[in-house]
Amino acid sequence: MLHENVLMADIDVDQWRNAQALLLRSAKGCRRLVLIHEAGRVLKLRHTQALPVRGPVTVVEDPHQVAKDLYEANQDDVDFVVVMERDAVDSYFAQVQDAWTIEEDLDDYVRKTYAALESFPDGIVTYPGPARETLGLQWRLGASYDEIHAAVRAYVRPQSSVVLGVESDGVLWTSLVIDFDADLRVTSVTTADPSQMDIHGTSAELAERVAAWAEESGKAVSLALLLTHEAATAFLAAAGAQKSEILTKSLANGDALMSRGTASL
Known part of the structure; x- marks a missing residue:
């Protein structure tokens, strides 16, 4: 699912560090x-x-x-x-x-x-x-490789981008902007650029702002999802049907916002 030549450029250091802390566990840190x-x-x-x-x-x-x-x-x-x-x-x-x-x-x-x-x-x-x-x-995804691959095939259009974000205390704490090719292989990974957009605001404001920034950068966004830090942590820790239940609940109570894509995740 990862292209052999994935482009990783224009990455915000703080957001990237936060993404790693949220998504990865390093044996070297243990x-x-x-x-x-x-x-x-x-x-x-x-x-x-x-x-x-x-x-x-x-x-x-x-x-x-x-x-x-x-x-x-x-x-x-x-x-x-x-x-x-x-x-x-x-x-x-x-x-x-x-x-x-x-x-x-x-x-x-x-x-x-x-x-x-x-x-x-x-x-x-x-x-x-x-x-x-x-x-x-x-x-730290709470899902297998095959489950993630299936989700990509179900919710991501070929030759489009996915925008994921996490808000904490009114700030875009981290984001990932992931580009996919015609075969749904990842060709590029970056973050929202704080020099080009305001990363402060409510969850609703940030969800729309990040998606709009990606589109203004020339990307066709098929899915844009922003969660609060608490909701993101709970979602990643869950597995199976519980993961879907947490996302549905978070979307209903405003702890998650989908500014692009389908609400039937």
Whole structure:
């Protein structure tokens, strides 16, 4: 769904930072214990914030049990534990680098990099939760890739744009303006430009203003949706039918406004 050459330009730094905080969880931002070993011999065991490690380990026989034991002994100070065998890590990176082709959609390749972690079930181990759902950047969308793809096909016209925004305390806290090509692949991602539009106002004012700004920039907007920060957080945290219920309720009470598109989401 991501074009191999996605344009990312004219992005407002504050809005982009806020979007990442809302939509992504970074393993690098988590408190974690990292254990690296070579065929069972521990080479490194440390806390990423240099805190003392309870339950030191010198030999790894069962990496899954080691990860669990370390987490339970240090759970007040860590979000997760990762146990990595050095050769397995080298093999993982070689595998994902060899898998890349310039013609491939970026999201397909990224999904492969996470799926490849499952090829090393004993070599790259995390606790709690599997490595595929713990390491790197993880989406906070409350929906699967297939569900998002289906929503795009249902509500986005080919060769059009989607405008998404979040309002907080009378300010456009973040926005995303996403362009799609004829095959509904993302070709461009940007944010509303505060130098070209007023980002202060009520939710209703901001919803219309952002959509109008995108259209004045030459975009054909097929969907424009703005939510309050509270409503956006609740919507993203929900899953399945609950997500639709929250959006319907938010649209009804004014916590979400759709200035372009269909209300039957």
